[in-house]
């Protein structure tokens with residue numbers, strides 16, 4: 492059977508999604524590849540199908556919590572799939588290991604830590620045709636989820652010189668792509684990069700004024716539909732979830748402070764459509780399998796454009812229209828910076844990467860530029876996707892192109908800018924934004940009256 496026939500027989504699909512076939516062919520020919528496909532692009536099939544054609548495939552993934560689901564999905568396609576990681580019960584570990592030893596296993600998921608223990612090399616090496624590294628952006632500190640143990644993966648992969656390597660991720664800028672190639676030791680890899688744009692998502696970004704009220708407005712636009720609300724802290728999550736509940740919205744909180752049972756329940760209810768809204772920290776959603784999520788709200792600014800692409804990407808995986816709203820405040824960026832630095836001093840290159848991430852997501856949130864095009868540009872992809880000229884009316888799927896963002900007439904904008912500059916100048920750069928704003932609005936405060944500037948504030 493060829494790849495198409497197996498796709499049809501085992502998965503019931505008639506055609507490949509973009510780049511799946513190329514990735515599978517590279518793997519079967521023993522060539523390395525870098526596969527960047529957006530959420531919902533069908534990455535798992537790229538390494539599962541080679542396993543179905545005979546030979547052992549190893550999948551390294553940092554998301555232990557999802558492995559059970561992935562193993563179950565692979566078994567549904569008739570694959571002899573198992574997992575090995577620290578969270579398994581002894582009996583499960585034994586079964587996985589026995590399958591491996593007896594040569595029955597076709598697909599083995601491992602955590603990086605488990606692989607790096609080193610005891611599996613000998614048993615895997617003779618049969619291994621493909622070593623797939625999922626969430627490959629984790630090797631790069633330019634990416635959004637650096638994991639130090641990923642840096643040691645080449646050391647592990649070097650034990651399988653005959654197996655092809657496949658690095659997969661949903662989001663990688665060119666710098667991250669280069670880093671993945673280098674860090675995972677990809678040998679003249681096939682570079683397979685899908686277009687990151689998700690045309691069915693409607694993006695909106697607003698300055699945050701009243702968090703709860705603004706979130707509620709979005710939720711109210713989607714009565715009875717599935718939605719995810721992301722907030723920065725557990726406290727925000729609790730407050731927003733309680734507020735929504737009080738307004739009669741079917742909703743639950745989700746964060747790392749809840750018990751495993753409470754989290755499982757919330758996730759289960761949401762996936763099975765017994766619950767409309769999950770209010771969560773970013774602890775929620777990795778690989779969440781509900782395709783009809785109609786909106787994703789960020790009540791706080793995400794940590795990077797990559798995070799935003801990944802989190803907002805959980806909306807509309809069924810291809811139908813869905814809304815992604817972001818409520819921006821500069822103070823969120825300060826919080827991200829503080830959290831990133833509170834435990835340890837960052838090495839200079841990590842610090843530079845962090846500052847760039849914060850600048851980029853801030854720009855996304857405030858620039859009066861088509862948001863689809865900004866996201867595509869961030870991942871160095873052309874927009875529109877075919878590289879042709881932009882439509883007069885823009886993308887038709889963001890607040891800027893839909894004409895929803897307020898803009899001042901040109902003369903008024905120039906005058907306002909002049910006033911702001913002049914106020915900042917008069918404050919001699921000694922004071923912060925808040926002071927200059929008060930000065931312009933003629934709002935008195937102690938420091939101003941002390942400086943004698945109130946009377947002639949513009």
Ligand code: ADP
Pocket residue numbers: 504505506507508511528529530531532533534535536
């Ligand atoms: P990703 O990991 O890239 O987000 P998944 O591997 O979870 O994507 O696949 C997303 C969805 O697309 C899944 O429901 C999967 O079964 C489906 N899918 C994968 N390949 C195909 C295909 N060739 N045709 C139709 N559906 C597909």
Ligand code: ZN
Pocket residue numbers: 860861862863864885886887888889890891892893
């Ligand atoms: Zn647009």
